[in-house]
Amino acid sequence: MTTILPLGLLDKAISSRVWILMKDDREFEGTLRGFDDFFNMVLENVIELDNGKKNKLEQILLNGTQICLIIPGGEIS
């Protein structure tokens, strides 16, 4: 049975929605367009949750150094 590696799972999530939890209390949910070795990510149609405030962003480059958890197919809940 093949095990899937973290970067492999992230690759599979390209073009679908991902939910990202940052190191601090912020969350992002968007369509994953791509990523690099440092987990910097390009997301589209993004909802940012910051201290309870929601912001909509069309396209962002999210800095990988602050990314803590990535949930493929997830939604802000």
Place this chain on the structure above:
Amino acid sequence: MNQLPKESIIKLQSHINKEIVIQFQGGRQVKGILLSFDIQLNLVMDEVRELPSQRILGLVICRGALINSFAIDGMVEIENPYI
């Protein structure tokens, strides 16, 4: 100076399919089943719940760069020994 072997000192293979609790920089804590890992300590975990809220996250990728520690076989809260 002897070259140290390029092998990780952390042997995660034995914890695959077991439940672990991960603490991250910034204070986040999650509990879940370890499915896989890579050389940078990025993890794939399943049935993940965030602690202490018990919020269900499901199948998750954890960034190794932000992991502070992991606990296997659970943790028990004790009285603060430093007071």
